[in-house]
Amino acid sequence: KLRSLDEKRRHALNKILDIKGCIRVFCRVRPFVLTNKRRIHEPISVESEKIVVKSGGSRKEFGFDKVFPQEASQEEVFVEVEPILRSALDGHNVCIVAYGQTGTGKTFTMDGTGDSPGVVPRALKELFHQASLMSATSFTFSISMLEVYLGNLRDLLALKPSGRSYAVSRCNLNIQTDSKGSVEIEGLTEVQISNFTKASWWYTKGRRVRSTSWTNVNEASSRSHCLTRITIYRLGDAPGAKTEVSKFWMVDLGGSERLLKTGATGQTLDEGRAINLSLSALGDVIAGLRRKRGHVPYRNSKLTQILRDSLGMTFLLLLLGSSNESLLNSENTCDGSKALMLVHVSPYEEDVGETTCSFTFAKRARAVESNRELQVDSKKLKERRISELEEEMREAEEEC
Ligand code: ADP
Ligand code: MG
Numbered sequence: 001k002l003r004s005l006d007e008k009r010r011h012a013l014n015k016i017l018d019i020k021g022c023i024r025v026f027c028r029v030r031p032f033v034l035t036n037k038r039r040i041h042e043p044i045s046v047e048s049e050k051i052v053v054k055s056g057g058s059r060k061e062f063g064f065d066k067v068f069p070q071e072a073s074q075e076e077v078f079v080e081v082e083p084i085l086r087s088a089l090d091g092h093n094v095c096i097v098a099y100g101q102t103g104t105g106k107t108f109t110m111d112g113t114g115d116s117p118g119v120v121p122r123a124l125k126e127l128f129h130q131a132s133l134m135s136a137t138s139f140t141f142s143i144s145m146l147e148v149y150l151g152n153l154r155d156l157l158a159l160k161p162s163g164r165s166y167a168v169s170r171c172n173l174n175i176q177t178d179s180k181g182s183v184e185i186e187g188l189t190e191v192q193i194s195n196f197t198k199a200s201w202w203y204t205k206g207r208r209v210r211s212t213s214w215t216n217v218n219e220a221s222s223r224s225h226c227l228t229r230i231t232i233y234r235l236g237d238a239p240g241a242k243t244e245v246s247k248f249w250m251v252d253l254g255g256s257e258r259l260l261k262t263g264a265t266g267q268t269l270d271e272g273r274a275i276n277l278s279l280s281a282l283g284d285v286i287a288g289l290r291r292k293r294g295h296v297p298y299r300n301s302k303l304t305q306i307l308r309d310s311l312g313m314t315f316l317l318l319l320l321g322s323s324n325e326s327l328l329n330s331e332n333t334c335d336g337s338k339a340l341m342l343v344h345v346s347p348y349e350e351d352v353g354e355t356t357c358s359f360t361f362a363k364r365a366r367a368v369e370s371n372r373e374l375q376v377d378s379k380k381l382k383e384r385r386i387s388e389l390e391e392e393m394r395e396a397e398e399e400c
Contacts, residue, residue: 023339024065025362026080027051029347030105031070043352044345051345051359055352062359070347074112077342078122084340085123088232088248089130089139092338095249096123099361100344101354102222102255109342110252111207119342120228120250124199127230127248140233142190143199145206146173149224156206156226157189166209190231203228222255256361257354 029044029051045052046069053060066080081096088094096119098106112118131139145156158170174186193199210226230248235241343362345355 023341024084025341025343026066026068026077027062027064027343027345027359027362028068028072028077028105028109029070029345030103030108032347041349042347043349044347044355053352053356053359055349055356060356060359062363064343064362074109074116074118074122077109078119081119081123081340082126084338085126085248086130087338088230088246089127089134089234091232091234091244091246093247094338094340095251096340096342097249097251097253098342098344099253099256100358101257101346101351104344104346106252106342106344109344110250120203121200123248123250124203124230125196127232128196128199136237138235138237140192141194141199142192142231142233143202143206144185144188144190144229144231145203145210146185146188146227146229147210147224148227153185153188155187155189156210157191157202158187159205159209166205168209222257225254226252256358 029046043053043055045054046067049064049067051062051064051067053062068077068080084094084096096110098110100106108118110118110120112121127141131137131141143157147154147156152171153173153175154168155170155173156168158168159166160169161167170187170189173188176184176186191202193202206228207226210224228250230250232246232248233243234246235243341362343358345351345358
């Protein structure tokens with residue numbers, strides 16, 4: 001009985017996710033915590049699921065699927081993230097991506113602190129808990145972690161002893177795509193995790209090795225992307241059932257700030273370029289999907305290649321869906337995968353330029369979903385709405 005109730009709830013949640021779209025975009029505003037930035041006036045105000053940015057006499061509004069104001073707790077954030085985790089257990093490929101300028105709270109949201117754990121530790125705990133409730137299915141989980149830096153992939157769980165701690169022993173991994181279009185990272189360590197304690201032990205290890213390999217932890221997090229993958233193997237109890245595999249990515253992206261502003265030179269400049277390239281490649285993938293082009297430029301960066309499974313399947317289905325009436329009306333348009341983007345912004349006046357750029361990026365991501373919302377409308381209406389959105393985005397991009 002319990003199982004069927006739980007399954008009903010999960011089914012309902014998945015439906016809600018489907019209706020709301022495969023890419024959901026949330027925004028979290030960082031509180032005025034200790035910093036050397038001055039608090040002059042507050043350029044950002046939150047009005048339910050909308051953010052209003054007031055700067056230099058202009059006023060702009062940005063809509064989100066959910067907005068977390070400064071006072072939102074880690075718990076409140078996780079409650080909204082949970083449905084996507086349930087989708088992962090149901091066999092979907094999912095990804096949760098933290099996006100934003102350095103210092104806006106991406107790592108706080110994903111990792112959190114000992115007192116105030118973030119999305120990853122909460123998700124790990126919840127995965128094991130939820131799996132234990134689904135008695136008709138047996139689950140096996142494994143964890144992999146990698147860092148993308150200057151276009152190179154470093155395996156954060158392939159460790160060798162180094163002095164009193166560990167160092168990464170495998171760098172420059174290659175990405176492979178199999179005949180089904182599924183993405184694999186060659187030689188990436190995959191550790192089976194049988195309970196939450198083991199999972200968080202490996203996760204902490206991966207995070208630590210990432211930090212200790214850098215002279216400055218903040219620099220590391222602003223210059224590289226950190227990806228955690230949970231692979232979920234599920235086996236139903238029906239006779240002859242086959243093991244299904246799904247991937248659950250949790251991504252803490254490098255800082256989204258623009259290169260020009262940092263005044264970087266030499267190596268730092270290359271690093272900045274690599275980050276900007278992969279972030280703009282992510283934006284291009286989203287834009288490509290939104291415009292329903294045949295070609296989606298995944299190959300432009302390692303980051304988008306890796307996430308292709310999770311971002312791509314959804315989007316490809318959406319693309320097919322939007323050009324094929326029967327798929328368009330089918331409930332399963334979103335069955336491949338789901339993505340959640342958590343856009344982080346600073347509450348400070350001096351960051352308002354970056355904030356506007358982050359919102360523009362978010363708008364691109366949400367536009368994919370808008371196509372879906374409009375699927376019942378006529379083609380003409382859809383096109384008009386898309387060109388309106390494109391116009392709005394062009395205006396915002398010009399200001400960046
Ligand atoms: P990012 O990863 O985006 O560069 P961090 O997560 O490192 O930013 O956040 C920068 C600082 O602000 C950290 O000291 C972090 O603990 C703090 N911080 C960020 N968001 C919050 C929040 N919602 N509540 C309390 N402190 C926060
Ligand atoms: Mg960080």
